Amino acid sequence: MFNLKFSMFSGTRDLEEKIDEMHDKIIESAMCFRQAFDIYFKEKRSLNYRRISKKMKNIEAAADDLRREIESKLYIHNLIPDLRADVLQMVENIDKVINEFDEVTHKFYIEQPDIPSQYQEKFGKLVREVSECAENMAIASRAFFRDFTTVRDYAKKVFLWERESDKTWAELKQEVFDSDMELAHKIQLNTLIGDVADVADKAEDCIDSVLIFTIKRDI
Amino acid sequence: MDLSYLFFLSSGLFLGWSLGANDAANIFGTAVGSKMVRFKLIAGVACIFVVLGSVFGGSGASATLGHLGSVNALSGAFMVALSAALAVYMMLRAGVTVSTSQAIVGAIIGWNLYAGKHTDIATLLQIVSTWTLCPLISGLVAVLLYMLSKRIQKCSSMHLLMRDQLTRIGLILTAAVGAYALGANNIANVVGVFIQSCPFKPVKFGNILTLNPTQVLFLLGSTAISVGILTYSHKVIKTVGNNLMRMSPMVALIIVLSQAAVLLLFSSVSLHNWLEASPLPTIPLVPVSSTQAVIGAVLGIGLIKGGRNINWGIIGKIVIGWITAPLMAMIICFISLFFLENVFNQTVYLVQ
Numbered sequence: 001m002f003n004l005k006f007s008m009f010s011g012t013r014d015l016e017e018k019i020d021e022m023h024d025k026i027i028e029s030a031m032c033f034r035q036a037f038d039i040y041f042k043e044k045r046s047l048n049y050r051r052i053s054k055k056m057k058n059i060e061a062a063a064d065d066l067r068r069e070i071e072s073k074l075y076i077h078n079l080i081p082d083l084r085a086d087v088l089q090m091v092e093n094i095d096k097v098i099n100e101f102d103e104v105t106h107k108f109y110i111e112q113p114d115i116p117s118q119y120q121e122k123f124g125k126l127v128r129e130v131s132e133c134a135e136n137m138a139i140a141s142r143a144f145f146r147d148f149t150t151v152r153d154y155a156k157k158v159f160l161w162e163r164e165s166d167k168t169w170a171e172l173k174q175e176v177f178d179s180d181m182e183l184a185h186k187i188q189l190n191t192l193i194g195d196v197a198d199v200a201d202k203a204e205d206c207i208d209s210v211l212i213f214t215i216k217r218d219i
Numbered sequence: 220m221d222l223s224y225l226f227f228l229s230s231g232l233f234l235g236w237s238l239g240a241n242d243a244a245n246i247f248g249t250a251v252g253s254k255m256v257r258f259k260l261i262a263g264v265a266c267i268f269v270v271l272g273s274v275f276g277g278s279g280a281s282a283t284l285g286h287l288g289s290v291n292a293l294s295g296a297f298m299v300a301l302s303a304a305l306a307v308y309m310m311l312r313a314g315v316t317v318s319t320s321q322a323i324v325g326a327i328i329g330w331n332l333y334a335g336k337h338t339d340i341a342t343l344l345q346i347v348s349t350w351t352l353c354p355l356i357s358g359l360v361a362v363l364l365y366m367l368s369k370r371i372q373k374c375s376s377m378h379l380l381m382r383d384q385l386t387r388i389g390l391i392l393t394a395a396v397g398a399y400a401l402g403a404n405n406i407a408n409v410v411g412v413f414i415q416s417c418p419f420k421p422v423k424f425g426n427i428l429t430l431n432p433t434q435v436l437f438l439l440g441s442t443a444i445s446v447g448i449l450t451y452s453h454k455v456i457k458t459v460g461n462n463l464m465r466m467s468p469m470v471a472l473i474i475v476l477s478q479a480a481v482l483l484l485f486s487s488v489s490l491h492n493w494l495e496a497s498p499l500p501t502i503p504l505v506p507v508s509s510t511q512a513v514i515g516a517v518l519g520i521g522l523i524k525g526g527r528n529i530n531w532g533i534i535g536k537i538v539i540g541w542i543t544a545p546l547m548a549m550i551i552c553f554i555s556l557f558f559l560e561n562v563f564n565q566t567v568y569l570v571q
Contacts, residue, residue: 012380019380080383081254082468145379217467 011077018070019087019145022094025063026138029101030131032056033199036105037127041120045112053109060102067095086213090141093206097134100199107195113188116181119172126168126193130200133161137203141210144217151214155207162204169197224418227293228410230301232443235409237307238319239269239447240455242405245316245478245509246397248456249471250390255383258453264391265398266445272402273441274434276486290330294565295556296412302326302552303408306544311455315540318508321350323408325545329552334568345503350541353481353507354515361477361516362523368469386468393475397509400482402441407506410440470520477519478512511541 036052043049070091074084115123140154176189247261290296303322310317324346331338377385419432430438466474484490485507494501514537521529559565 009381009384012378012384016378016380078254079380083379083383146376 011073012079015070015073015077015079016145018066018073019091020142022063022066022070022091023138023142025059025066025098026094026141027135029056029059029063029098030134030138032059033101033105033134034127034131036108037124040108041115041124045109049109053105056102056105060098063095063098067091083213083217086209086216089209090144090206090213093202093209094138094141097137097199097202097206100195100202101134104192104195104199107192111188111192113192114185115189116179119175119189122168122172122175123193123196126165126172126196129161129165129168130196130203133158133165133200133203136161137207137210140207144210144214148214148217151210155211158203158207162200165197165200169193224293224416227297228413228439230297230299230304231410231413231440234300234304234307234319234323235440235443236447236451237304237311238405238409239444239449240451241307241311241316241319241447242401242509243398243448243452244455245513246401246475247390247394248452249466249474250394250468251453251456253466253468253471255387255468255471256390256394258456261391261394262448262452264395266448268395268398269402269444269448270438270441272399272404273406273437273444274402274430276399276403276488277406277437277441278433278488290327290412291415291569292566293413293416294559295330295334295567296416298555298559298567299323299326299330299412299552300409302329302555303548305551306548309547310540310544311451313540315536316455316510317537317540317544318350318510319405319408320346320506320508321541321545322548323411323506325548326552327412328545329549330556330568332549333553333556336568346505349485349503349505349507350511353485354511354518356484357477357481357512357515358519358522360480361473361519364473364476365470365520365523368473372469383468386472389472390468390475393472393479397475397479397482400479400486401509402444404482404486404506405509406437406440406444409444410436411506466517466520473520474513474516477516478509481512481515482507482509508541510537 032052032055036049036056039046039049039052071088074080074087080087136154136157140151140158143150143154172193173190176186176193179186181189243262243265246265247256250256250261251258290299300323303319303326306322306325307317307319324343328338328343330336413436414433417432417436419435421432422430422435424430484502485505488504491501491504514534518529518534556567560567
């Protein structure tokens with residue numbers, strides 16, 4: 001009886017853990033993203049930055065593996081047939097946010113843009129807002145599996161942080177183009193600022209679908 | 220045993236097949252439709268419990284049906300069951316789930332009219348009143364269970380996947396209870412009219428179990444129901460499926476549970492006896508329609524959610540089916556009895 005009970009729920013428990021781990025990966029990547037920029041502002045492309053960029057790559061690779069495992073397990077164990085497509089889309093969206101964190105970190109490593117000191121504070125603010133946005137998205141998305149009301153609460157936070165990041169992005173962009181830097185430098189910074197801000201947009205898209213799935217689940 | 224009895228019984232078995240094909244969709248249609256449980260597994264469970272319910276709990280409701288019209292000739296009983304089966308089958312072919320209970324009542328009235336027998340109006344009213352009472356009670360039970368589940372859902376922080384797995388187990392268990400209740404309540408529809416002319420002898424299974432002649436008849440009837448479940452119910456589920464209202468697996472579970480509760484309520488002899496001994500009003504032991512119980516439950520939940528998801532077109536079609544099926548069975552029975560008596564020289568009723 002114990003064995004039967006164990007085997008009946010073991011697949012479910014295993015998948016629960018995998019989904020939780022997937023959410024942990026966003027939080028890890030958001031923290032890593034913040035750390036990466038702290039290092040970059042201080043040391044530019046140093047050994048430390050290389051290490052943190054490598055760490056981000058590992059997180060991204062682990063998230064990819066988790067996504068594949070979750071997808072196959074959902075089908076193998078025929079779990080949540082009515083919500084399977086939604087959960088798969090959620091997992092893919094989460095993976096996209098992690099990919100974006102990794103891409104931006106790597107882009108800074110490759111391009112080594114020169115960020116003048118007067119913009120570093122605002123740049124750091126944008127990075128923090130984007131990270132907050134992604135972290136809150138992870139909490140909301142995790143809550144989808146356990147508690148509806150929390151989804152709404154944290155979704156609100158995601159929207160707020162995304163709006164803040166949009167504001168900071170617009171200000172920073174304006175400041176860059178108002179400066180005396182060379183046009184090529186301005187364009188490079190503008191693209192990179194846009195890439196950082198895009199992470200928040202991706203997190204917002206993800207939470208939009210989570211909210212729709214929550215409404216669907218409540219029906 | 221006279222072999223002609225088996226020939227005449229074939230119409231009852233055909234009705235049993237129709238009931239299995241039609242009513243199994245009510246017990247586990249939502250579970251299969253929502254892809255929560257595989258058809259083969261749940262159909263197997265349902266077959267076992269339909270047989271158990273029929274053999275061990277089917278006596279109560281069949282007595283009431285006997286009061287409506289005691290079909291006293293074997294060929295008459297054959298035609299009553301055949302008419303009901305044909306009416307159900309025709310409606311099934313038209314893609315409408317109907318009530319076998321209503322069809323058999325219509326056919327018995329057709330027999331009463333043909334034989335010039337008096338239809339016991341009190342019993343008829345009692346049966347007809349349950350046609351209203353059954354969806355009402357089922358709807359009420361469903362609403363209560365739905366509210367309870369919502370509350371539990373709010374209080375507990377169970378993971379979605381774990382809840383899904385428990386719902387799956389719940390769907391299988393309630394399908395078992397629902398199948399037992401269906402067997403207990405509806406076996407009277409299938410072979411109830413053959414009880415009076417039952418020629419079977421008691422069957423002993425070692426020293427453990429002895430089935431009386433009526434139970435042997437019920438065993439045959441329930442086997443026919445099981446064949447209906449296994450051979451045709453999947454098609455009905457595909458036709459009906461989730462058409463009434465989009466529903467989550469949890470709602471599907473509540474609907475099956477409400478239906479099973481109502482069917483048990485109208486067929487449990489022990490509950491009836493207990494109520495009779497107490498000052499509370501008794502619940503008549505009447506074969507009720509599992510289709511009506513399901514529709515009542517779906518409507519109850521649909522209405523409490525604001526009625527947006529209900530497909531009223533399908534509901535209307537089903538309600539029309541409820542009126543058409545007994546009328547059709549009555550007319551088919553009346554005309555067929557005429558042919559059976561005058562063309563095939565069969566005694567369709569005995570003058571007492």
